[in-house]
Structures are given as structure tokens and as C-alpha cells.
Amino acid sequence: MKTKNFLVSAAIVLAVTMGFQACKPKGTQSAVSGNAAEKTYVAPGQYDEFYSFVSGGFSGQLSVYGLPSGRLLRVIPVFSLDPEKGWGFSEETKPMLETSHGSVPWDDLHHVQLSKTDGEYDGKWVFVNANNTPRIARVDLTTFRTAEILELPNSGGNHSSPFITQNTEYVVAGTRFSVPPDGEKSDMSIEKFKENFKGTLSFVRVNKESGNMDIAFQIETPGVNYDLSRAGKEASHGWFFFSTYNTEQANTLQEVNASKNDKDFILAVNWKKAEEYLKAGKGKKVSNVKYAHNVYDEHSHTSKSTIKNEVIVLNSAELEGLCYYIPCPKSPHGVDIDPTGEYIVGSGKLAALIPVFSFTKMQKAIKDKAFEGTFEGIPVIKYEAALHGEVQKPGLGPLHTEFDGKGNAITSFFVSSELVKWNIKDLKVLDRVPTYYSVGHLMIPGGDTKSPDSKYVVAFNKITKDRFLPTGPELAHSAQLYDISGDKMQLILDFPTIGEPHYAQAVRAEKVKDKSLKIYKLEANKHPHFANGEAEARVERKGNKVHVYLTTIRSHFTPDKIEGVQLGDEVYFHVTNIEQDWDMPHGFAIKGANNGELLVMPGETQTLKWVPDRIGIFPMYCTDFCSALHQEMAGYVRVSPKGSNVPLSFGTGDKMTTK
Amino acid sequence: MKNLPIKAIHRAMLVLSGLALALTLILPIWRIELDAAQYPEGLELLIYSYKLDGQVDIINGLNHYIGMKTLHADDFVEFTVLPYILAAFALAFIAVGARGNRRSMQVLFICFVVFGVVAMVDFWVWEYNYGHDLDPNAPIKVPGMAYQPPLIGFKQLLNFGAYSIPDSGGWIIVATGLILLYCVVAEWKRNKTKISI
Numbered sequence: 089m090k091t092k093n094f095l096v097s098a099a100i101v102l103a104v105t106m107g108f109q110a111c112k113p114k115g116t117q118s119a120v121s122g123n124a125a126e127k128t129y130v131a132p133g134q135y136d137e138f139y140s141f142v143s144g145g146f147s148g149q150l151s152v153y154g155l156p157s158g159r160l161l162r163v164i165p166v167f168s169l170d171p172e173k174g175w176g177f178s179e180e181t182k183p184m185l186e187t188s189h190g191s192v193p194w195d196d197l198h199h200v201q202l203s204k205t206d207g208e209y210d211g212k213w214v215f216v217n218a219n220n221t222p223r224i225a226r227v228d229l230t231t232f233r234t235a236e237i238l239e240l241p242n243s244g245g246n247h248s249s250p251f252i253t254q255n256t257e258y259v260v261a262g263t264r265f266s267v268p269p270d271g272e273k274s275d276m277s278i279e280k281f282k283e284n285f286k287g288t289l290s291f292v293r294v295n296k297e298s299g300n301m302d303i304a305f306q307i308e309t310p311g312v313n314y315d316l317s318r319a320g321k322e323a324s325h326g327w328f329f330f331s332t333y334n335t336e337q338a339n340t341l342q343e344v345n346a347s348k349n350d351k352d353f354i355l356a357v358n359w360k361k362a363e364e365y366l367k368a369g370k371g372k373k374v375s376n377v378k379y380a381h382n383v384y385d386e387h388s389h390t391s392k393s394t395i396k397n398e399v400i401v402l403n404s405a406e407l408e409g410l411c412y413y414i415p416c417p418k419s420p421h422g423v424d425i426d427p428t429g430e431y432i433v434g435s436g437k438l439a440a441l442i443p444v445f446s447f448t449k450m451q452k453a454i455k456d457k458a459f460e461g462t463f464e465g466i467p468v469i470k471y472e473a474a475l476h477g478e479v480q481k482p483g484l485g486p487l488h489t490e491f492d493g494k495g496n497a498i499t500s501f502f503v504s505s506e507l508v509k510w511n512i513k514d515l516k517v518l519d520r521v522p523t524y525y526s527v528g529h530l531m532i533p534g535g536d537t538k539s540p541d542s543k544y545v546v547a548f549n550k551i552t553k554d555r556f557l558p559t560g561p562e563l564a565h566s567a568q569l570y571d572i573s574g575d576k577m578q579l580i581l582d583f584p585t586i587g588e589p590h591y592a593q594a595v596r597a598e599k600v601k602d603k604s605l606k607i608y609k610l611e612a613n614k615h616p617h618f619a620n621g622e623a624e625a626r627v628e629r630k631g632n633k634v635h636v637y638l639t640t641i642r643s644h645f646t647p648d649k650i651e652g653v654q655l656g657d658e659v660y661f662h663v664t665n666i667e668q669d670w671d672m673p674h675g676f677a678i679k680g681a682n683n684g685e686l687l688v689m690p691g692e693t694q695t696l697k698w699v700p701d702r703i704g705i706f707p708m709y710c711t712d713f714c715s716a717l718h719q720e721m722a723g724y725v726r727v728s729p730k731g732s733n734v735p736l737s738f739g740t741g742d743k744m745t746t747k
Numbered sequence: 748m749k750n751l752p753i754k755a756i757h758r759a760m761l762v763l764s765g766l767a768l769a770l771t772l773i774l775p776i777w778r779i780e781l782d783a784a785q786y787p788e789g790l791e792l793l794i795y796s797y798k799l800d801g802q803v804d805i806i807n808g809l810n811h812y813i814g815m816k817t818l819h820a821d822d823f824v825e826f827t828v829l830p831y832i833l834a835a836f837a838l839a840f841i842a843v844g845a846r847g848n849r850r851s852m853q854v855l856f857i858c859f860v861v862f863g864v865v866a867m868v869d870f871w872v873w874e875y876n877y878g879h880d881l882d883p884n885a886p887i888k889v890p891g892m893a894y895q896p897p898l899i900g901f902k903q904l905l906n907f908g909a910y911s912i913p914d915s916g917g918w919i920i921v922a923t924g925l926i927l928l929y930c931v932v933a934e935w936k937r938n939k940t941k942i943s944i
Contacts, residue, residue, distance in 0.1 A: 642808060669805045670788070716812070717886055 124580040127571055130157040135601070138533050138594040140546070141200045141214050142567075145588025148195045150216055150227060155533070155594055156544060156569060158583030166225045166234045167195030167218045171684030175234075178686055179660065179695035180615075181384070183393035187221050187239050188378040196220045198590040199250060199316075203299070207254040207321050207538035211599035213299050215250040215259050222246030224259055224292060226299055228386070230605045235384050238301045241377035241399055242269050242288040242308075248317040248330050252294075254538075258359065259301065261290040262314030262330050269308070271376035281339035285311030288401075289330065291359060300383065305366050307357065309404040309411060310464035311337055313346070314355070316422050316488075321538060322429035324447040326360040329432055333419035335463070347438060351415040351471065353463070354423050354434050356450065358410055365407050371400035388614040389693050405465025412454060413463055415471040416443055422488035426497065427538050431476060431512050433497060435486035442486050442499060444515065446476035477515045483508050487528060490535035492542035492572060500527040500547065507547055507570065507577060521577045523568055525551040532572070533594035541596065545570050545577065548589040556584055565589055606670040608691030615693035617662035622646040626745070627738040634659045636738075639666045640674035640688065642715040644740055645708070648723030652736030652747075655703055655729055661686075664693040675711025678725065685711050700727040751938055753847040757930045761852070764923040765840030771833050772796055774916035777870070779896055781806065783906045792818075793914060796829040813905070814885025815877060815894055825869065832862065840923065849934055856931045859924055871898050 130136055136154030139161070144151050148168030152161045165175035169185070176185050176193060185191050195218035203213040213235075214227040222243040228235040240246055240261050248262030266285040268274040276284055286308050293304040313334040320327035335352045338345030365371065375398045384391040404411040416423075418436035425432055432445040452458075453473035460470045485503030492498065496518065498509045505526045509519040529548045533541040547570070552563040564584035571578045610620065619625045619637040625646040628635045634657050639646045653659055663676045667690040676686040678698055686694045700706065710721035728734045737746040753761075777794040778801075793800040799820050807817040820826050836859065843851045878895025881888075889905070896902065896909045903909075913921060 642812075667808070669802075669808070720886075 120579055124571075124578070128156045128158065128569065128581040130154065130159070135597055137543075137597060138541075139597055139600050140531070140533070140592055140594035141202065142548070142585060142592040143197050143200050143216065143588075143590045144586045145198065145565075145590055146196050147587030148197050148218070149586065150197060150200065150214065151586045151589075152232070153583070153585075155546070156581065158567070158569060158581050160586075162232060163586060164227055164232055164234065166216055166227065167192075167197055167223065167237075169193045169684075172687070174684050174686045174694060174696070177684035177696070179697055180390045180693075183391045184234060184237055184382045184384060186382055186393035187223070187380045188241075188395060189221060192221050194220075195223065197587075198247065200591050200593050201250050201252045201259070202593045202595055203256045203294075204252060204254055204537065205256070209534065209537060209593075209595045209599060210256075211595055211603065213256075214593075215252060217246050217249040217261065219246055219264070222249075222261065222263070224250045224261055224301065226294075226301060228299070229600050230603050231386060232604070233384070233386075235299065235386070236301060237380075237382045238292060238303070239379035239381070240290050240292075240303070241379045242286070242306060242374075242401075243267070243290065245313075248289075248314045250292075251317045251319055251328075253319040253328070253359075254321045254325055256294050256296075258304065258319075258328075259292040259294060260317055260319075260328060261292065262317055263288050264313050264315060266311035266313065269374070270378070278339050281311055282337045285337075285339075287312050287314050287332075289314065289328075289357065291362065302381070303379075303399050305362060305371055305400045305402055307362065307402045307404050307410065309355065310466065312353070315420070318423055318425045318536065320425055320429050320447065321427075324425065324429040324432075326358065327447075328357040328359050329423045329425065330355040330357065331416070331420040331423040331434060332413075333421075347419060349418075351417050352419050352436075353413040353468070354416045354420060354432065354445070355466075356412045356414060361407075361409050362402055365402055365410065366400065370407055371402050374399050374401050385614075386608070387612055388616070389608070390615060409454075411466050412450075413466050413468045414445060414450065414474050415460075415468060417441065422486075424489040424491070424497075424536070426491050426512055427493055427540060433489045433499075435489060435499060437485055437487055437502070439486065440481065440484070442479040442482050442489075442510075443471075444476045444479065444512065445474045449476065450474040479510050479515045479517065482510060482517055483520065488530055490530055490532040490545065491540050492532060492545075493534075493540035494542055498530060498532065498545055498572070498577075500530040502526050502528060502550065507545065509572075509577060519576055521570060521579060523547040523549055524555055524566060524582070525549055525553060529589065529591050531592040531594060533596070536593070541594075543571070543573055544594075545572050546592065546594075548585070548592065550588075552584075555582055607668055607672075608689060610666060610668060610691045613664070613691060613693060615662070615664070617660075617695065618693045619662070619664045619666075621666060622740075625740075627652075627736060627747075629736055629747075632657050634736075636661045638663045638676075640664070640676070640710065640721075641666050642672070643710070643717035643721040645710070645721065645723045646740045647738035648740045649744070650724070650738045651726040651728075652734050653700065653725055653727045654732055655700060655727060657700065657727075659698045659700065659725070661696045661698065661708075662693055663688050663696070665690050667691070672714065673712050674714055674721070676708065677711050678708040679706045687712060700725075703727050703729055751849065751934075751941060753849055753852060753930070753934055754937065757934060758844045758847045760926050760930060761844030762841050763844075764926050765837045765842075765844060767919050768833060768837035768840055768923050771916035771919050772830055772837075774919070775800065775914035776916035776920070778912060778914040780910040780912075781907045782910075783908070785906075796833055796916070797826050810894075812885065812887045813892075813894060814882030814888075816880060816882075818877075823873070825873075836862070840927075849938070852927075852934065853931060856927050859927060863920070863924060867898065874898065 138155040140153045140155045142151045150164045169176035201215045202209040222240040226236040243263040244267040245264035247264035250259045266287045289307045312332045315331045317330040332353045334346035382393045416434040418438035420434040421437040422435040453469045458470045458473035459467045483501035483504040489499045510517045527547040531546045547568045552566045555566045569581040625639045665688040681698045706725045775793040779792040781790040791801040897911045
């Protein structure tokens with residue numbers, strides 16, 4: 089009898105345990121359905137549908153992936169040194185990393201914005217932000233290279249950036265860490281945050297043809313943390329929206345002290361009004377600032393860094409109708425505008441709901457002066473007066489929202505690790521899918537335009553764990569691609585990324601691919617040290633500076649034999665790649681150089697500085713396998729003691745020149 | 748034997764052919780297309796009456812591996828003579844069409860055929876020299892290998908496939924030649940019939 093009881097009890101325990109096992113959440117296998125491979129397979133030799141520009145986070149670079157394949161096409165160096173491509177190592181690119189603090193070799197690149205015309209991507213440029221040393225960079229989409237970097241004064245933690253208006257009139261930059269305005273008076277106690285720290289919003293104007301940037305004006309606002317932003321569009325064109333946290337104005341242990349208020353704010357800025365005030369001369373010229381403006385010129389293949397000392401500042405508290413605060417629950421992160429421009433979605437990262445504001449109602453509230461008070465001189469609109477409605481119980485930890493163009497929004501939830509699709513009008517949750525793991529940003533191609541491409545959504549996750557083969561303690565961040573063409577979101581691909589992907593944007597390949605440059609034309613080369621063909625290749629000494637005008641073509645350097653360099657010389661190799669054939673770069677490296685290599689595209693000139701540290705023979709060679717005779721593409725430089733009587737001589741083959 | 752004047756329709760065809768021949772002064776006459784694994788987009792060499800075009804520099808750059816001479820329009824006397832010859836033929840076609848003289852037409856036909864044959868022989872000789880006269884110091888030497896492109900049609904030369912065909916100007920020359928042949932034959936038949944009656 090006892091044995092029987094025991095067996096029955098054991099069976100019950102086993103059944104219950106198995107029951108629990110069955111209740112355990114299902115893994116990826118169950119999340120991927122049969123035709124996922126078919127949907128993401130891009131056959132060899134075929135092109136992807138979209139270029140996806142994905143921020144490289146703390147790598148400081150911008151990556152380019154093809155979608156739907158998830159193939160990495162290129163990493164564009166922006167804010168960080170890249171010895172592979174000579175970025176920041178060649179004499180031509182060194183000025184691009186200059187700031188008012190001197191050369192800064194690294195940054196944290198968070199957000200990506202494609203240039204827009206009439207609310208749609210025009211495929212001209214990509215703007216990206218540097219979070220640490222506040223800067224905005226512009227990448228040219230014909231060369232896929234960084235063309236310009238602008239530093240931002242009066243700023244710390246350039247996070248709500250580089251969001252743009254619907255015709256790329258402005259790229260904005262809001263400070264995440266409020267700081268006292270730059271200048272002599274900025275040496276003060278951190279305790280004085282409340283009284284003296286300011287939140288500066290920079291409006292950077294973009295030239296329609298050249299893309300060149302300059303700070304049109306800055307708006308000085310109360311010292312809070314500006315987190316993210318989006319421009320209004322269509323109906324709300326002319327307005328800009330910024331999310332804020334730390335309206336408690338804490339200056340220490342923000343984790344607790346900046347999370348106390350039930351509601352923080354969304355700041356609505358009427359930038360058309362700002363333009364009027366600017367025109368009326370209401371701006372204050374401030375000249376105790378210092379910021380760098382770096383421009384790369386693809387014709388001279390060189391860049392120039394200029395320090396600027398002036399900016400015009402508009403005061404938000406003094407200028408009526410410029411800024412309004414809208415209360416938004418619990419430290420909002422993303423503030424996203426739907427394709428019509430009517431709905432403003434605030435994602436309170438500690439809130440249990442998502443508030444959706446109406447632009448029309450907000451305008452009415454301003455007209456009716458439906459304010460609950462002011463915050464440091466800025467009117468605070470009544471929450472209910474601007475509210476369209478709330479999405480109830482959507483998930484935990486909402487961060488960002490993108491739009492599918494079919495009246496729905498998809499929001500990322502960090503804490504509950506999922507994407508949730510909901511209807512903007514009736515605010516009902518329609519679908520949810522898990523992400524692996526803890527999604528941060530998400531991206532729908534064209535998700536912030538007037539007409540999103542509602543085919544895919546990509547989740548960029550903060551935690552990777554077991555998604556790929558383990559690679560020690562340090563793992564690549566993971567991204568997941570979901571098909572959103574049907575009612576249900578469907579996971580179809582997992583792929584690793586570089587650095588930490590924050591925002592990304594994707595554009596239809598047709599808008600970019602045909603404009604992509606193949607070679608630089610030799611006849612357009614305006615580099616001051618350009619050698620137009622082997623006949624102009626030479627070596628010149630100017631004091632202790634030795635200039636080598638070196639040409640490369642399959643498969644030799646001209647000159648490839650150089651003698652007469654002395655210890656104490658600075659040698660500049662000005663390497664011109666005289667190829668005019670697509671995909672024929674040549675590399676250049678020399679033994680013992682204390683920097684990187686050069687990777688020179690056809691028709692381009694780049695310079696490597698080399699200071700020899702000892703006498704002897706130094707081989708130099710082409711680093712990019714260029715032809716069947718690539719291994720032969722090499723040469724020697726002889727370094728003699730200082731004051732040696734070895735004459736300067738150079739040449740290739742039988743043609744030697746002695747000076 | 749009375750020499751009947753040419754039928755109006757044939758005269759019109761000859762005048763139009765003359766005008767078409769004038770176009771060969773500005774159109775490419777021959778093309779050599781090259782493709783290889785590394786050149787999926789292909790390379791082309793276009794031969795005009797007065798110049799070489801297409802990716803001449805890239806082809807020259809590649810040919811140094813096997814020691815072929817680089818191509819320069821200045822090295823060919825043909826490019827100074829050919830435009831005059833083609834212009835002369837264009838005028839001759841128009842003149843013969845305008846005058847309608849049958850004997851002149853026959854002479855023109857013989858001249859045109861001779862021109863065609865000489866031009867093709869010249870082209871072949873040029874290709875032969877170009878493909879055989881190799882630099883003994885070339886990095887790549889394949890025993891017994893010559894790089895003469897095909898006169899017309901396709902030939903594999905190491906990793907490159909070479910495809911040689913007339914281009915638009917060349918096709919005009921071929922077509923006007925055929926029209927001229929047709930006119931000569933048709934007029935000969937007509938004349939014979941008239942005389943036998």
C-alpha cells in the first residue's frame with residue numbers, strides 16, 4: 089500500500105513538474121516560422137532592397153547593412169580613428185577629428201538621420217551625432233565618407249541629436265547634460281545646477297546644395313536633461329519636440345533623484361517663431377564660445393578645421409510663444425511623431441502607459457491658455473488639454489516608437505523585451521513579439537517619413553547572451569528583423585552588429601545606389617601635392633622635410649627606390665593612385681611608421697607622415713591585394729645619418745634621378 | 748551597247764546611302780568587347796574613323812602584364828586618312844546617285860569593295876602585330892601564346908574573352924555596300940533585258 093502511495097505521489101509530482109515545463113516561455117525555435125529563410129535570402133550576386141545605416145554606438149562609427157539579408161556592407165569611420173582606412177592617420181583626415189579640446193580620437197555615435205526633402209528621404213546625406221564631445225557629422229552618400237563635422241558649444245552630452253526637419257532646414261542638437269554656458273563664469277559649484285545650469289538646444293542650418301552646416305541659433309532653456317527629439321511634419325511642420333528627464337534638476341545620484349517626479353516634460357519648440365525672433369534681432373550674440381568646424385573637400389582630397397567663436401542665443405523664458413512644456417509621465421525617452429504629424433508619442437521609460445498627444449489639441453490649449461503654470465518662465469500646458477489618449481498596459485519600459493504608415497505604431501519595450509504594435513487612433517494593442525534581448529531602438533525603413541515602408545521592423549538589442557556562438561565575455565550586440573507586412577509581426581532574421589547600435593535608418597536602395605561614386609577623376613584632383621602621372625612623381629627636400637610625390641598603378645610605385653633621407657627628417661609620402669578603374673585602391677605602408685596605413689582610391693591623393701627613428705633600409709609596400717603582381721608592389725627607402733653625403737635620389741626601374 | 752540611266756528608285760537609294768555614309772565619320776565603326784571574372788561590367792574598345800575610345804587607359808594598364816604595346820591613336824596613320832576616304836565615298840555615293848551614270852556606279856562599286864578588303868586586311872595586320880609584338884621583359888609570359896584579337900567573332904585570350912564586331916558605323920558601311928551591290932545587279936539585269944528586247 090505504502091509503495092503504491094509513493095508511486096502515485098511521485099507521478100503527481102512528475103506531472104505537475106512537466107506541466108510547469110510546458111508553461112515555460114517558448115524559445116526562438118517556436119518564434120521562427122517556416123518561410124523566414126525565403127524572406128531574408130538574397131541570392132549571391134543579388135542586391136538588398138534597403139541600405140540600412142546603423143549607428144555604431146561606442147565604436148564612434150557608422151555601419152551600413154543590407155536589408156533584408158543583414159549583410160554588413162561597410163563601416164564608415166566618423167568620430168573614431170580607423171587605421172584600416174587611414175581615417176585620422178593620413179594628413180588629409182587629421183583635421184576632421186579636431187575639436188576645441190584638440191584632437192579627439194573617439195566618440196559615442198548614437199543617432200542616424202537621413203536627409204529629407206518634403207518629408208521623404210532624398211538619399212543625399214546621413215547626419216549622425218557625437219554624444220561625448222558634442223558634435224554633428226554629415227556623411228556624403230555619393231562617397232560614403234564623412235564630409236563634415238561641427239562641434240556644438242554650450243553643450244554636454246549631445247543626445248537629442250541629429251534630428252532633422254522635413255526639408256532638412258535644420259539639424260538639432262539638445263544637450264542631455266545641462267551645463268553652465270561656456271566661458272569664464274562656468275567655473276562654479278555643481279550644487280548650483282538649479283540656478284545656473286542651462287539646457288541648450290542648437291539649431292544647425294544645412295545648405296541645400298552643399299550640405300554645409302552652421303549654427304543658425306541656440307535656444308537657452310531651463311537646466312534639465314534633453315533626451316531625444318523629433319521634428320514635426322506636415323500639420324506640425326515648424327515645430328520641434330524634445331523629451332526631458334531630470335526636471336527634478338538633480339546634480340547627483342540621478343538614478344534616484346531624477347526619477348522622483350510623476351511627470352517630466354516634452355518641450356515643444358516653435359522654430360518658425362524662433363526664425364522671426366532672430367530676424368527681429370531678439371537673439372543675443374555670444375562670443376565667449378569656442379567650437380570647431382571641420383570640412384572635407386573631395387576635390388582637393390584634404391580637410392580643414394576652423395575654430396569659431398560666435399553663436400546667437402535666444403532665451404526661451406523671455407521670448408513668448410517660443411517654447412511650451414507638455415507634462416509626460418515618468419522620464420520620457422523617445423518622443424516620436426506619426427506620419428501625419430498630428431500625433432506625438434511620449435515613451436515614459438518608467439511609466440506603465442504610453443501617452444499620445446494631439447498637435448491640434450496642443451495648439452488649441454496654447455490658444456486657450458490652458459496652462460497649469462510655468463516652469464522657469466516657460467508655460468506648462470495642462471496634460472489633459474494636449475492629450476489624445478493613453479495606451480493602457482502596453483508593456484514595461486517603453487523607449488522608442490516607429491510607424492508603419494497604416495495607422496499603427498510599434499513601440500520597443502526594454503524591460504519586458506518586446507515589440508508592441510498598437511493603433512494610433514483607438515490606442516488598442518494589436519500584437520506583441522519578444523526580442524532577444526532587451527530591445528533599445530527599433531527601426532522601420534522610412535519610419536519617420538510621411539510614408540513609411542511597412543515591410544520590416546528591426547529591433548536593436550542591448551543584451552545578446554546566447555544568440556550567437558560565444559566569443560568570451562565580450563559579445564556583439566544583436567539585431568532582429570521582423571516581417572510586419574501581415575497582421576502579426578514575424579521574426580525572420582538575427583544578425584550581429586558593430587559597437588552598440590542605437591538608432592538606424594533605412595532607405596530604398598534605388599535612392600542611393602546609382603549615385604554612388606566609382607572613382608575620383610584624376611583631372612579633377614586639386615590636391616596641392618598631386619602627381620599627375622608617373623612623369624610628375626618625384627622627391628623634394630625642403631629643409632628637414634622630404635616630400636615624396638608617389639604614384640601607384642598596378643603593380644608598382646613610382647618612385648620605388650629612394651635614397652638620401654636622413655635621420656631627423658620628416659618624410660611625407662603624398663600617394664596618388666593614378667588608376668582610373670573601379671575598385672582598384674592601393675594601400676601604402678612603411679616599416680616603423682608610428683601611425684596607420686593609407687588606403688588610396690583611384691584618382692585620390694593621401695599623405696602619410698613618417699619620421700624614421702633609425703638608419704637603415706625601410707621597405708614600403710602596397711597593402712591592398714591589387715593584382716597578380718601585388719606581392720611585387722614594393723620598394724625601399726634608405727635612411728642615412730644626419731649630415732650624410734648620400735645624395736637625394738629616387739626612381740623606378742632604370743629611370744633614376746639624383747639631385 | 749547603249750548605257751541606260753539608272754532607275755530613280757536606285758538613284759534615291761544611292762543618295763541616301765551617301766548621306767548614311769557621312770554618319771560613319773562620327774559613329775564608332777568597330778568595337779572589341781572584353782570581359783573577365785574581375786570585369787563583370789566588361790571593358791570596351793571603340794574604333795572610330797579618327798580616334799580610339801572606350802576604356803583605352805584601363806586596357807593599356809592591363810596589357811602591360813603580358814607586354815603588349817600600349818594603344819595610342821597617334822601611332823596609327825589610319826586615323827588621319829580614314830575620315831577623308833569615308834567622306835570621299837559619301838560624296839561619291841551622292842554624286843553617282845545624282846548623276847545616275849551606270850558606269851560610274853560600277854566603278855564606285857569596285858572601289859568600295861577594294862576599300863573594304865584593304866581595310867579588313869589592314870585591321871588584321873594591326874591586330875596581328877599588336878598581339879604578337881610582345882615585350883620580352885613582360886611579367887607574364889605564356890610559351891606559344893599570342894594575344895591577337897579576333898578579326899570578327901569571339902576568342903579567349905587568357906582570362907579575357909574578346910568579342911570583335913562592327914559597331915553602328917561599321918554596320919552602315921556594310922549596309923551601304925549591300926545596297927550598292929543590289930543596285931549594280933538590278934541595273935545590270937534591267938539593262939540586259941532592255942537590250943535583248
